[in-house]
Amino acid sequence: MNRLDQKLRELKQEKRSGLVCYFTAGDPGFVESSNLFSQLGQAGADIIEIGIPFSDPVADGEIIQAAHIRALSAGQTVNKTIELVKEIRLKDNKTPIVFMTYLNPILQYGFEKLVCETENLIEGILILDAPLEYQDHFKLILNAKNMHLISMTAPTTPVERLEQISASATGFLYHVAENGLTGGNLNLPNLEKKIAEIKPIFNIPIAIGFGIKNESHVKALANKADLIVVGSALVDTFFKKGVNATLEKVRAFSQVLKQTK
């Protein structure tokens, strides 16, 4: 049982939804990024998602695209993202960490090498552009080190495919709220219907991400989804207003979830 399994069990016991906070590694620079990530758990993030920057992030909207470009311009690499995690763990050894990445940077780094070097540091990896058909190899390597490959589903995923994905999914499921990019718009009634459709198929917690921007979104999804992922809205705040305003926002989202039991 790793930090993520532990956290998911706690959330279940507390009967509340968990908050997942996404930021891009090294945005706007290594030092600022490390400082922010190290305080997220304290501020109320239940799970930390760290994006490995990539030159061509096709699934991301404008805000996270810009974050990737800033991080790369500041010299962020896969290796430095591992260094970043080591720094975070000196200050926060409890909050689960999941990498969110595109295939090419981790293939070039060497997937096995990456997994070996992050053993006991991170709890899972989500590969945005590696759908079910290409996952077996990655799953084997991760599972051998007690880590999860986080699976994704989208509104377009048909029921029989949901079932196929469910058969080998571990950790939690990341459901993309809308057909679209990170930071898009949310259609809550449709989303709630989709969650109701997915829930019986999966026996692991379900995270909802893409388009969750404010406290009212978080409140609307509290206790409907097991985990609520906030990315673009936080990345934007961090870029425009800095670390304190960002942590303030994390606290506010966390409060909403703790109050909506």
Place this chain on the structure above:
Amino acid sequence: MPESLMPALQDLEREFNIIRNKAEFWTEYRHILTDFVGRPSPLFYAKNLTMYAGGAKIYLKREDLNHTGAHKINNCVGQILLAKLMGKTRIIAETGAGQHGVATATVCALFKLKCTIYMGETDVHRQQMNVDRMKLLGAEVKSVQKGRGTLKDAMNEALRDWISNVDTTYYLLGTGAGPHPYPTIVREFQKIIGIEAKNQILLKENKLPDALVACVGGGSNALGLMHPFLQDTNIKMFGVEAGGKGTNSGEHAASISKGKVGVLHGNLTYLLQDLDGQILDGHSISAGLDYPGVGPEHGILFETGRVTYVTVNDKDAVNAFQILSQQEGIIPALESAHAIAYAIKLAKEMQPEQTIIVNLSGRGDKDLNTVKKYLAGVTE
């Protein structure tokens, strides 16, 4: 590819596999190619160019004479029929030089479908005439300001559009790269080039050619010409990549010659990238070759050694652009000029009784400004 697109790609594969075996589909495809596109395109014996080179006989497969001026239309006709059958109401596409954009806008006008074309800002500037043509044909042209504003960036934005509008929209991909099943679809709709060329050369020479030469960006025109000849193992095949300012300059688009295997735009293939897996910007004077990847089938043909990949730099391509214009009265696209440049070199090393077929993939009207500026010493 992101999960959001997987069901759409699987639908596309299923539909394509159905129509692939339907004679009616191919009859309609052939009918449009004949009456609307003007196929078969001629196989022209370039006598003057042959004399200029001094060696093997050079034949030009005149894809420049197709309606809209390039080979791109062949694929667009096939895919628009597929999109119609799938009930899609909106078409999107990426374009580099604008030839695929124009061809897509053209078939959309013909079939009365809404059309949005993504084009990098750099390319919008260097190919203004094609932008105007697309608009006249009723397409919306979206200029992509991200990255260096070339084909890679246009493809990123087209994919983002598709992810966001996948229910209504058909992505009419124009090159041999991209997610499965596109490389197969594009090849199947482009191999008409090679099928025709094979019949034509047999009629004219009573034997198969000794060599084939075509330029390779994503690689659709090269695959279209070469695929029907792959089993004829005596024929040498050359894929010409863009050498830009020289393959040691770091400013080129020679993905196979200088790249490394990786994943971009849903295919595992040769890419220009740094050690950390970040994709590098390509460079070529020809917008259509300015892409840091190449279709995966070319990667295989490279690894098996069936096709030899070479490079031609900007300077030699511009030179060939002028030579063909002066020798034969044919202004080639700058993309195709890369193939012409290599064919001249190759012909010299071959015997007069041997023959080469060069795919003249497009016409060069669109490139006059670029060439004028290059010759005046203004670099873009």
